[in-house]
Amino acid sequence: MSIKLTPRMTDWIVVNGVHIALATKKGFSTVIVSESIEVNVDTIKVDLTPSQIHQIENIIVENPLAAIAPGQLGSVRAPYQFKGMAKVIENNLEIKVEEIYCTKPGAEAGIRLDTMGYEEMKAYEESRWTDFAPRA
């Protein structure tokens, strides 16, 4: 089941970009980074360059699982990990998000957020952070 991203999640990854982890079925991992992101409800859409397509197209065909984390200072300010199924459509990578984790180090590391439901997930964010959007 896919899950809708909150406005905080969306704002941080759109402004800071993302690191996308993929792996072959034998566990050989690779990473691409993009700063050209759109979020549409439960889907993260990434513009790909030809070299990025070349790097990942065979891996995606073999194994569509993807893990995504916010880039730059979003990595610490917005400690989320998004997991889902990825596919390349023309020059884009589209990932339908199915799981969301909090990766804040310490006692809350690895807490699964999406199972809380959308409103609870927003309440969780509001109880922990005041920076609901990155500084311009």
Added chain:
Amino acid sequence: MAVLTEEMKKVLKVVGKGGAVVHLTTSSADGKPNIVAERFVTHYKDEYILIAEMFAQKTKVNLNENPVGCISIAHPVKDHTWVFRGPCTIISHASPNHYKWHDIIAGEVLKDWGDWAEKEPPDEVPPDIVPPKLAQRGVIVLKVEEVYTFDSEHSGQVIL
């Protein structure tokens, strides 16, 4: 084996301004990737990168069955679009002092980096994001065997 350049060592060891931040990617043996930001990072010798192991639960599970990782630079990223890939493990405080992994001796690396909060307290990390308690269980070690760029125009191109 790849030898880290002086510039790479400098970026992996930013002093002040909150320090460097990297993402550590691991995968299960059957290809489920996992990516987590890591704030406590440094180079070690000429070809290793260390990260404080602070309850990296999925990372630990993955490394136990598939001991390979990728470390990508998240900050400072300008002109530092590097991904370091190679064998990766966790050396825990429960390891015997003489335990050896590649050129790493557990007792030596844990003596130097086994208490990151004592050695490099995160004084410059803003209070709203600093962990309330730094509980370190050991160090994650990656032996750099390859470095490639994630620059979007040359993504995947090996540079070391």
